[in-house]
Amino acid sequence: MNIENLLRENIKVIKAYSSARDEYKDASSDMVFIDANENPFQTNVNRYPDPQQSKVKQRLADIKDVKATQILLGNGSDEVLDLLFRAFCEPKQDNVITLPPTYGMYKVLADLNAIEIKTVLLDENFEPKVSEIIENQNDNSKILFLCSPNNPTANSFSANKVEQLLNEFKGIVVIDEAYIDFSNQESWMSKLNDFPNLIITQTLSKAYGLAGIRLGICYASEYIISILNKIKPPYNVNQLTQDKALERLTRLDEVNNEVDSILKEREDLITKLSKIPFVETVYPSDANFVLARVDDAKMRYSQLIDNGVVVRNRTTQPLCENCLRFTIGTEEENKTLITILNQL
Numbered sequence: 001m002n003i004e005n006l007l008r009e010n011i012k013v014i015k016a017y018s019s020a021r022d023e024y025k026d027a028s029s030d031m032v033f034i035d036a037n038e039n040p041f042q043t044n045v046n047r048y049p050d051p052q053q054s055k056v057k058q059r060l061a062d063i064k065d066v067k068a069t070q071i072l073l074g075n076g077s078d079e080v081l082d083l084l085f086r087a088f089c090e091p092k093q094d095n096v097i098t099l100p101p102t103y104g105m106y107k108v109l110a111d112l113n114a115i116e117i118k119t120v121l122l123d124e125n126f127e128p129k130v131s132e133i134i135e136n137q138n139d140n141s142k143i144l145f146l147c148s149p150n151n152p153t154a155n156s157f158s159a160n161k162v163e164q165l166l167n168e169f170k171g172i173v174v175i176d177e178a179y180i181d182f183s184n185q186e187s188w189m190s191k192l193n194d195f196p197n198l199i200i201t202q203t204l205s206k207a208y209g210l211a212g213i214r215l216g217i218c219y220a221s222e223y224i225i226s227i228l229n230k231i232k233p234p235y236n237v238n239q240l241t242q243d244k245a246l247e248r249l250t251r252l253d254e255v256n257n258e259v260d261s262i263l264k265e266r267e268d269l270i271t272k273l274s275k276i277p278f279v280e281t282v283y284p285s286d287a288n289f290v291l292a293r294v295d296d297a298k299m300r301y302s303q304l305i306d307n308g309v310v311v312r313n314r315t316t317q318p319l320c321e322n323c324l325r326f327t328i329g330t331e332e333e334n335k336t337l338i339t340i341l342n343q344l
């Protein structure tokens, strides 16, 4: 598969902006920096940040066992996903395929970039319909978005279906692994070098507890990363974010403890939700949230609001009629939820 053929024509020839910090990144810190029109007085952030976020990438590379040159960081996954549209999808010509019910940003970004979106619903087990997806692709189908574990259904897709899609889809396959740290299925990271069209996105927003700093991660071949690097805004990840990310990534034991606690709470919440009389189905979860079908989602949603609990009503999503999505909170928050549900 020739990835270059999938790129937009203008992206093939574009030249990256060369920032002041890019040109002299190896200079020692006792040099006089009067190249970037910064204010010389110290605020801790008076200098532009490292445009390549080398320290954060090196740390991630060590943790994930990939090369730092196989990583692109963005201002949240949102920016990473937007860059993928800009690299591969020609407005008003190309299309992408998504598998609803799934994460809403794929459609928002497709609309924003004037890209047609083809949808192939998941099956009744929330698994991809592989042959239907393959039949639906055409020469302009550039990206297939697989969200696994999927939001809002909380399941991981079966590995052999994903592998079939990786083999048969003729464009880029993006596997969005925002929730992978809560899953007992293996990440696709180990397959990165087997499939040149595979792109994996992850984030520090969920398991790593850093939604507020906005750090999205893209893992792919060095070639794809070099293209994305060329088109990203030069200083897209700010200094405070880089510092905070690095700090958290050196304290993985904390992250792991929090994930363990969320997983324990998840099992507890599933058991307790199943016993609520008006809860009809509690779906299994491979993520830090649980999808449950109730008798009347709209009514239960507003009753919960009246009691000070905000959940996500997913009833308008295909296959999710009368479904609410519950994020796993602290032990106390989950207790509050169950107490209130029992009183309704």
Ligand SMILES: *Cc1c(COP(=O)(O)O)cnc(C)c1O
Binding pocket: 075, 076, 077, 078, 079, 103, 147, 151, 176, 178, 202, 203, 204, 205, 206, 211, 214, 215, 216
């Ligand atoms: C929450 C979430 C993300 C994370 O997005 P960020 O912009 O990195 O916060 C990505 N994908 C899915 C499916 C999500 O649910």
